[in-house]
Amino acid sequence: MLAWTWGIIGSMSLFRVNVVARNPKDEAQASAPIEALVDTGSELSWLPAQQMTAIGVGPRRKRTFVTATKEVVERDVGYAVLAAEGFETVDEVVFAEKSDLCLLGVRTLEGFGVMVDNIGHRFVAVTTVAAKL
Numbered sequence: 001m002l003a004w005t006w007g008i009i010g011s012m013s014l015f016r017v018n019v020v021a022r023n024p025k026d027e028a029q030a031s032a033p034i035e036a037l038v039d040t041g042s043e044l045s046w047l048p049a050q051q052m053t054a055i056g057v058g059p060r061r062k063r064t065f066v067t068a069t070k071e072v073v074e075r076d077v078g079y080a081v082l083a084a085e086g087f088e089t090v091d092e093v094v095f096a097e098k099s100d101l102c103l104l105g106v107r108t109l110e111g112f113g114v115m116v117d118n119i120g121h122r123f124v125a126v127t128t129v130a131a132k133l
Helices: 002-008 049-054 108-113
Strands: 014-023 028-032 034-038 047-048 059-065 072-084 087-096 114-117 123-125
Touching: 014 047, 034 047, 047 049, 047 072, 049 072, 049 087, 072 108, 087 108, 108 114
Parallel strands: 047 087
Antiparallel strands: 014 028, 014 034, 014 072, 059 072, 072 087, 114 123
């Protein structure tokens, strides 16, 4: 998966953030900070399966993913409260295996209500546009 991530975003500025995952049913159960690559090319966030289960977050279902190298992989997914850089959301999280990268995906970023500043290596809060009649 490393080659896939670098290949997709090879010309972009890469940066990492520390993400804390918490069990949505008992937020006292929280992971230690997990270093994750901010990846706007990934739909979902990928965090270590072992750390998710250690905080009581269990798999809810399996999903199939196709990598850029056309490899088909199946992973468990579950729900967690994710926090990074002062932002927080509840999101679906892929239970990453040891060969997978830890990624912070675009759905989590949207849940945070942020844009990615690739030059400044930071998140920028954005105003959500709402439909109004």
